[in-house]
Structures are given as structure tokens and as C-alpha cells.
Amino acid sequence: MRFTVYLLCLWLVLTGCSTYRPIQRQLRQNPQLTDHATGFALYDWEKQKMVVQHQAHLYFTPASNTKLFSFYAGLVTLGDSIPALRYVTRSDSLIFWGTGDPSLLNQNLPDTTVLRFLRNRAERLVFSTTNYSGQRFGPGWAWDDFNDDYSAELAPLPLYGNFVRFGSPDRIARLDVEPRFFRDSVSAVSERKFSRNVQRDEHRNRFDRPAAVRPFHQDVPFRWSPQLAAQLLADTLHREVATASIPFDHSAKTLYSQPADSLYKRMLQISDNTLAEHLMLLCSSVQDTLNSTLGIQTVLKKHLADLPDKPNWVDGSGLSRYNLFTPRSIISLLQKIYKTVPQERLFQLLAIGGSTGTIQRVYKTDRPFVFAKSGSMTGVYNLSGYLITKKGKVLLFSMMHNNFAGSVADMRNRTAAFLTEIHQNY
Known part of the structure; x- marks a missing residue:
């Protein structure tokens, strides 16, 4: 047997x-x-x-x-919703720190939670980055990919996905730029040979494009900084956003944005x-x-x-x-x-x-x-x-x-x- x-x-x-x-x-x-x-x-x-x-x-x-x-x-780390901001109120100021949430003003992940929250606060808005200790690129990334949409910079408070969206829907000499904040940072260059439609300066937010416009669509990463983030927010909220190096407050409250599955799926x-x-x-x-x-x-x-x-x-x-x-x-x-x-x-x-x-x-x-x-x-x-x-x-x-x-x-x-x-x- x-x-x-x-x-x-x-x-x-x-x-x-x-x-x-x-x-x-x-x-x-x-x-x-x-x-x-x-x-x-x-x-x-x-x-x-x-x-x-x-x-x-x-x-x-x-x-x-x-x-x-x-x-x-x-x-295993996050809940059903994405943490968007950490914030505290002190006197007449609302001090906030980013969490890395990439959905703020991101055309691919539309969510207005943060904008509504900041727009409706009566306090003075102050943005701090003292909780961020990373670099703008990951370890081993190719340095010369800075102009490509797959290599946007890391930041504690990304806005617009940390890229500028350029587009020309027709052959008219018109260039659409989003966010419009960067329109004055674009120059038409005729004598240069382009391997792509728009080329950013490696170290600053200056963008060259060929003078002869043809139909195209291109997302180009911008150089992120706390000051730029505050300017972009202020431009959208139509109110001042200040920056300051204020140490992170571990008692800060958390504002949540969209469902985590929206981020996972994309x-x-x-x-x-x-x-x-x-x-x-x-x-x-x-x-x-x-x-x-x-x-x-x-x-x-x-x-x-x-x-x-x-x-x-x-x-x-x-x-x-x-x-x-x-x-x-x-x-x-x-x-x-x-x-x-x-x-x-x-x-x-x-x-x-x-x-x-x-x-x-x-x-x-x-x-x-x-x-x-x-x-x-x-x-x-x-x-x-x-x-x-x-x-x-x-x-x-x-x-x-x-x-x-x-x-x-x-x-x-x-x-x-x-x-x-x-x-x-x-």
C-alpha cells in the first residue's frame, strides 16, 4: 500500500x-x-x-x-487617498509642506482639492521645503535626458507634472504654452539645427524653438525651485504665496487629494x-x-x-x-x-x-x-x-x-x- x-x-x-x-x-x-x-x-x-x-x-x-x-x-504604505499637503496655522499664516503628490495642476490627473483648500484660506500662505532631502534626479539617471518628458525633476511639491506643455495645432506661427507663465521664456531661433521641436537650457528655464513652426506636441521638464513653485501657485490662485525655510512641524495636519488608484493606474x-x-x-x-x-x-x-x-x-x-x-x-x-x-x-x-x-x-x-x-x-x-x-x-x-x-x-x-x-x- x-x-x-x-x-x-x-x-x-x-x-x-x-x-x-x-x-x-x-x-x-x-x-x-x-x-x-x-x-x-x-x-x-x-x-x-x-x-x-x-x-x-x-x-x-x-x-x-x-x-x-x-x-x-x-x-502597503498609503491609504485609499493620496496625502497632498501637510500644514499648520501660526498666527496669521498657513504654513504648508509638500508630500510629493504629483497631481497638483497635472493635466493628466485633474484634481482641485489643494487649489480649493489654499484659495479659501484667509491666512497668509507660506510654502516650506525643509522636509525634502532628495536630489532633482534619481541615482544613475542619464544627465542629458533633462529635456525629455520621461525625466522630469523630483520635487516636494510638483506642479503641472513638472513640465511645460508645448503645442502647435497647425502651420500658423502660433505656439501654445501651458502653463502660460512660461510664454515669455520661449525664443524662436532660426539658425540653429534642432533635433527636436523645443530645447531647454540645461540649467535654467529658457526654451528655444525653431522659427518655422510645424504641427507638434511636446512636454519639456522645467527646472523646479521653491520660488518657482510659489510663483506658479500664486499665478493660479491670484494671491501671494511666500517661501520660507521653516522646520517641519510633526504635528502638522494632512490634506488628502484624489484616490490612490488614479495614480496607480496611470x-x-x-x-x-x-x-x-x-x-x-x-x-x-x-x-x-x-x-x-x-x-x-x-x-x-x-x-x-x-x-x-x-x-x-x-x-x-x-x-x-x-x-x-x-x-x-x-x-x-x-x-x-x-x-x-x-x-x-x-x-x-x-x-x-x-x-x-x-x-x-x-x-x-x-x-x-x-x-x-x-x-x-x-x-x-x-x-x-x-x-x-x-x-x-x-x-x-x-x-x-x-x-x-x-x-x-x-x-x-x-x-x-x-x-x-x-x-x-x-
């Missing part, structure tokens, strides 16, 4: 392994997956076990897969770097200090100490190549997220294959089956998330491609073909 039970258990183990053997074979032999560094991990949620691992213990540059870590940090689907970076500032703000490194270290220590491999996690967005994660650690993270967020809500926040976000042009189907976060930069393409098979299985996956010389689009298509096959056969 015991021998029979032993044989049955052995048979179950062997058949379980053989079920996924074709996937292992592809990972070892398919030239589409072997001409560069590929890591892959697949986890069966129903069986609660890892069913495929290929170089899953090796470290890869995650790019925007880092945002999954930032998302989890928000889930960050995960559109892969908004500014939102991801400021989410980590928000996470650190619960300790009354705005510092991304502090937020990251706290989450690693309190909530991610049990990952299979210790992450090298340095920023919120994944812009830095200093970030290094393993596929099997990402699987562990996906398990934690899946246990924390109900499936229906979670799948609406992530990019949906064939439908929304960065993977809407692949996985075309009437019934979406991939819900994931992509991550890409030169030589890097990763996709991690959840896959629903034709049989209804929920599989957690992390596929990481590094060190390839081809295009990201090609690697995206290779990944889609590989995952679609898993969807169809399992």
Missing part, C-alpha cells in the same frame, strides 16, 4: 514537470530566446508553486518593471515615470521626511525581506540602470500583490494586452489574457504580470530580456508570441 502511494506521488510529480517541459525546451533552444540574456519564471497560482524557471536566479536590469515595486510600496498603464518617482516620495512622507531612498529601504526591510534574492532597488521609475532584480523575486512580489489586491481591481490597474497601456498593440484578442507591466530601454525589454490560460489557469510570470542589439519592438513581439503559446496550450 505504501509503495502504491509512493508511485502515485512520483507519477504526479513527473507528470507535473513534464507538462511544462516544452516551455523549458523553448527557453533553452529557441534562437529567438537564446541570442541574448533571457530570464523567465512561471508560477501556477492554483498549485501554489513555481512550474518553470530559466535563469530565474540571475539579476537583470528591470527598467519600468521597477514600477511594480513602487506600486506595492504604495499599497503609472502602471502609461508607465509615467514622474508618478512613480513621486509615489516613493509619498511613501516616505508618512515618516515626515521626503526621501525616495528612505522610502525604498523601509519597504525592503518591512515588507520585502523574504524575497528569494535581495533587490538592488534605487529609484521609483526604473530609469536607473543601477536597479537589478531577478525573475523569481518579481514572482514573489506578484504573489504579494495578488494577495493584497482583489483580481478585478488589480487587472483594471495594470496594462491589458490588446486593450490598454503599453501592451495594447499586442495580444490582440476578444478576451484579454495578459495583465502586466512592461519595462524597456535600450537593450532591455521585460514583461511581468498575470496570464490567464484558455483553461482558466492563473499564471504569474516574469520574462526579462537584457543585452540585445535589436529593437525593443522586436523583443516585445517575441515575448507576445511566447506568452500567447502558453495561453493557448495550458
